[in-house]
Amino acid sequence: MASLHYFACGETTHGMHQLLRGASRERRVFPSGVFLYSAGSRRVLFDTGYAPEPWRAGAAGWAYRRLLPPTVPQGVTVEHRLDPASVTHVVLSHLHPDHVGGIRAFPDATIVLTEGLHETLRSPRLREGVLGGLIPPWLEGRATVLPSAAFDASVASGAAIAGLRTADLFGDGSYRLVDLPGHARGHVGALVEDDVLLAADAAWARDLLGEEGRIKPLPRAVAHDSRAQTITAQALLAAERQGVRLLFSHDRHPTGVDLLRGGA
Ligand SMILES: [Zn+2]
8 A cells, every 4th residue: 555654854944024025924934844655665755855964065055054044953854754775766856955955865766856957966056056065976877867858748647737747757657747847947746646746845835825926036036937936836726626635845744644545
């Protein structure tokens, strides 16, 4: 029986008024979530959360931590949350530090990257927020790269995600990568068993999906393509209306329960 489990691997806290126009001064905690899908002998991890402290990521790391201060107490990083040796595949949604930080724990897993992420890895641009110090030297050469042509617009069987391109990772419909353009170059989600869509950073949180018009200039400038982000958000809202459950990386989800088939 397949299952999907959630683990929080560090967090950051922000004043909502710094992110969105017209928002309250409420400070909200954004955990950095990873999702483990188990089916038969396959164990597929979606993202890896924050890196354990201390980070050795130079001046760029210092600047990142000033802007988005992480809270990563000992024992909360991915290698403490699950047994890294049991993971067969790691899918990275994108290369921001709160998603790629735990990747060092998986030297033996198959690492899946989209073409866009692979290009970012090879030639990162400053505003793409990639901290080279967090990325092990073996990653670029070891990654399995999914070309853009592997994604097509046909509607996944049993689930209406019209307007979003998917790539069937194992050829059996159990785990479809979903192209979610906007947040970062090559940013990707995953539709698990045509039931739950891991939507990564397509929005900071479910209640902020569709609020892209309110995003303040600084966080907007950090997005790879804010127009595409708005279009992606509308497609995700449409999918949700068709019954697909959306799980974002920075919402808090229940732990210790199977999130497939209504577990959320
Ligand atoms: Zn991100």
